[in-house]
Amino acid sequence: MAQYPSRVTAAGGAALAVFVCLLGFGQSASLAEGPRRPNIVLIFADDLGWQETGFTGSDYCETPNLDRLAGEGMVFRNAYASAGNCQPSRACMLSGQYTARHGVYAVGSTNRGPVEL
Numbered sequence: 001m002a003q004y005p006s007r008v009t010a011a012g013g014a015a016l017a018v019f020v021c022l023l024g025f026g027q028s029a030s031l032a033e034g035p036r037r038p039n040i041v042l043i044f045a046d047d048l049g050w051q052e053t054g055f056t057g058s059d060y061c062e063t064p065n066l067d068r069l070a071g072e073g074m075v076f077r078n079a080y081a082s083a084g085n086c087q088p089s090r091a092c093m094l095s096g097q098y099t100a101r102h103g104v105y106a107v108g109s110t111n112r113g114p115v116e117l
Helices: 006-033 066-073 086-095
Strands: none
Touching: none
C-alpha cells in the first residue's frame, strides 16, 4: 500500500520552507551591510603623456570625461615608468612584475643578433 503524506505533514513542510526562506532573507540583508569596498577606476592609455589632458592644463586635447572624473575623484600624480614605450607597461600590468623581472623591453622582439666583443 502506498504511503501518502498527511495534511499535517504537508502543512509542516510548507511552514518549514517559508521559515527557511525568511531566514535566508535576513542573512542576505545583514551581509549587504558589510564594509564597502572602494571603487577604483584605472585608466591605462597608450601614447598619452601626463600633460595632454584637460585637467593637467592642456588646451590641445579635449578630455571632458577624464576632466570630470579627475574633478570628482582622486588623481594619481606620481608615477614611474621603467621603459619608454607601451609594451613593457602592459606586461607589468598583466604579469604583476617589474620590467626587469618579466624582460619585455620593446614592442617587437629585442633579439638583435649575437653579441660581438
